Amino acid sequence: MSFDKKFITEKDFHTIDFVQESGWDISNAIKNPKTTSAVLEKIASVPSNYMVRTAIAENPNVTNKALKLVAENMSHRWEWRAVWNTFIKRVTDSEAIHDKNTPYASFILNSKLSNPEYVAGYFAVAGGAMAEDLWHDLASRKILELGYREDSYDGDHFGPLWDDKVIEFDGSPAEYILSPGYFCEWISKEQKADLGWVSENLTDTLSDDPEWIIERFIEDYSDDLPLLFAACHGLVNKHLTVADSKAFDNFVVETMLDYDSEMLDVEVSIDSEPEHLQGPRFADLSADGIMHLTENLLLASNHYIPKNFRITPHLLSLVLLHPNTPQEVKDKIIAADVAGMKSTLEFVTSDK
Amino acid sequence: MSATPAEIANLASRVLKAWETVQETYDALEELIDVDTFLGIQYAELHAEGTVHLTEESKPILEHAYETLISAQEE
Numbered sequence: 001m002s003f004d005k006k007f008i009t010e011k012d013f014h015t016i017d018f019v020q021e022s023g024w025d026i027s028n029a030i031k032n033p034k035t036t037s038a039v040l041e042k043i044a045s046v047p048s049n050y051m052v053r054t055a056i057a058e059n060p061n062v063t064n065k066a067l068k069l070v071a072e073n074m075s076h077r078w079e080w081r082a083v084w085n086t087f088i089k090r091v092t093d094s095e096a097i098h099d100k101n102t103p104y105a106s107f108i109l110n111s112k113l114s115n116p117e118y119v120a121g122y123f124a125v126a127g128g129a130m131a132e133d134l135w136h137d138l139a140s141r142k143i144l145e146l147g148y149r150e151d152s153y154d155g156d157h158f159g160p161l162w163d164d165k166v167i168e169f170d171g172s173p174a175e176y177i178l179s180p181g182y183f184c185e186w187i188s189k190e191q192k193a194d195l196g197w198v199s200e201n202l203t204d205t206l207s208d209d210p211e212w213i214i215e216r217f218i219e220d221y222s223d224d225l226p227l228l229f230a231a232c233h234g235l236v237n238k239h240l241t242v243a244d245s246k247a248f249d250n251f252v253v254e255t256m257l258d259y260d261s262e263m264l265d266v267e268v269s270i271d272s273e274p275e276h277l278q279g280p281r282f283a284d285l286s287a288d289g290i291m292h293l294t295e296n297l298l299l300a301s302n303h304y305i306p307k308n309f310r311i312t313p314h315l316l317s318l319v320l321l322h323p324n325t326p327q328e329v330k331d332k333i334i335a336a337d338v339a340g341m342k343s344t345l346e347f348v349t350s351d352k
Numbered sequence: 353m354s355a356t357p358a359e360i361a362n363l364a365s366r367v368l369k370a371w372e373t374v375q376e377t378y379d380a381l382e383e384l385i386d387v388d389t390f391l392g393i394q395y396a397e398l399h400a401e402g403t404v405h406l407t408e409e410s411k412p413i414l415e416h417a418y419e420t421l422i423s424a425q426e427e
Contacts, residue, residue: 210387217390218381230394231404239410240395248403 007032008039030055037061044069050076057082071308077154080173080309084124087305091121098122102278103130108296109280109289119296120303124177127311131178132274133281134318135159136186140270143321148189148266156182158268166347167317168340174310188271191264193252195242198263199232206233228255282319287326294319294329301338313340320348360406363414364396370421371396378424385420392417 005012008029029035030043030052044056044066053070056062057079062070071083098105103126113119123130138144139160147161147170159179161170169175206213206229217226228251234240242248256264285293297319301312319325320333321344334345355363371393378384385393392413398404406414 206387210390214385214387214390215382217394218385221375226390227394227397230391231398233391234395234398234404234410237409238407239391239413240398240404240406242403243405244403251403 005029007034008043009035010039010042012039027051027055031058033060035059035061037063037066041066041069048073050074050079054078054082057086062086068304071304074173074308077173077176080176083305084177084309088124091124098125099278100125101129101276102126103133104280104282104285104289104293109285109292112292112295113299116299116303119300120305123297123300123306123311123315127306127315128178128180129277130282130315131159131318132180132184132186133277134315134322136270136274137281137283138318138321141323143323144318146187146268146270148187148268150262150264150266152262158182158184158187166321166343167314168310168343169314172310172314173308174314177309177311178314185276186270186272186274187268190267190269191253191257191261192267193249193256194265195235195249195252198252198256199235201263202229202232203236205229224251224255225259228252228259282322283324285324287329290319290325291329291332294325294333298332298336298338301336307339310340313338317341317344320344355408355411357405360408360411360414361399363411363418364399364406367392367396367414367418367421368400370418370425374421374424378427384424388413388416389420390417393421 006029030040040056040059040062043052053074054076056066057070067083067086070079074080074083098121105122105126107113108119108122108126135144135146139146144160144166146159147157149157149161151157157170157175157179158181159169159175160167161175213226213229216223231240231248231251235242253264280289282290294316297312297316300306301316306312316333316336316338320330320341330348333341334349337345374384375381392415395404395406395410395414396417399406
């Protein structure tokens with residue numbers, strides 16, 4: 001059975017098991033503004049796939065209830081983007097909540113607020129600036145290790161990616177939302193080759209499909225890529241050993257940059273301050289300011305947006321790792337046992 | 353049979369020389385160059401550049417490349 005209607009009605013919902021009819025046709029019908037809020041809530045309340053959930057979040061009639069149901073089940077970046085865009089549009093349309101480049105507004109530092117929706121909106125807008133401030137500070141103090149990974153499909157990844165024993169971040173919706181990725185201006189990057197990994201990959205490619213690389217070799221004898229494939233095959237099969245490591249590494253990196261730069265490792269170093277950040281930095285905050293900030297983060301962590309995007313667990317983890325955070329505040333974070341902080345909590349409590 | 357580094361280096365040098373001749377004179381390179389011939393030529397090139405040392409295990413590859421290229425020269 002195919003679903004060919006332009007939008008979905010209550011009647012369709014009861015007569016067609018359309019959620020099982022996954023595909024673009026259903027998504028387009030769900031997205032159609034003629035599909036009502038009530039129908040969207042019903043669709044959101046039953047199991048579905050990411051395309052259906054994305055379409056629900058993109059419909060202008062989506063209610064907070066339906067958006068929350070989508071957020072609780074989302075697993076794909078299309079859903080992250082759709083839910084996030086709808087939420088942020090509503091937050092910023094309703095009130096001028098905050099400047100996204102000011103991580104710590106005075107009203108967040110001076111008191112414990114009471115409206116979870118408002119606080120969630122605040123951290124949704126300012127969370128990226130807060131993360132950048134704390135990443136920069138903690139990495140400068142060698143408490144956190146920052147990583148970078150090129151990714152032409154999902155966009156480049158940047159943040160505390162590699163130190164997975166301490167913090168959960170890589171590949172999470174928090175990374176998708178909080179990280180500036182390619183646009184981070186306070187780091188420098190240098191490509192490095194993991195020779196073993198590159199060699200294994202290129203050798204597999206050569207074994208699977210040697211014709212194209214031989215064709216390339218014949219077409220242009222000066223092309224370095226066939227030479228690299230042969231070198232990697234030779235290393236893996238012990239036909240050769242590297243005589244000049246530095247020259248060989250340079251040859252691998254230069255050649256891979258033209259072929260597939262995503263196979264290279266990227267080393268990150270901090271080379272400047274995050275100058276776009278306005279107002280105080282975390283290192284400037286008083287003990288009271290850190291306490292109020294934490295209380296507001298804990299309040300926001302009950303809201304479905306910071307919670308399901310794992311923004312508040314990430315920001316609370318960073319606060320917990322910071323040496324300026326008073327023990328009283330750390331104890332409060334540990335006692336709250338917020339979901340999504342397992343690695344950090346284990347690290348901090350085992351360190352005691 | 354084992355080969356000394358000098359013998360391997362000498363074989364690589366002959367592969368490179370044979371390849372220089374063949375690529376200028378042979379019309380059907382795409383039919384001539386199989387995987388091991390390709391590898392042998394490239395090993396010889398890398399060796400000539402000084403970035404790698406060839407091991408004894410490379411000898412059969414280099415010999416195959418040399419024989420293929422010499423046969424092509426004789427055609």
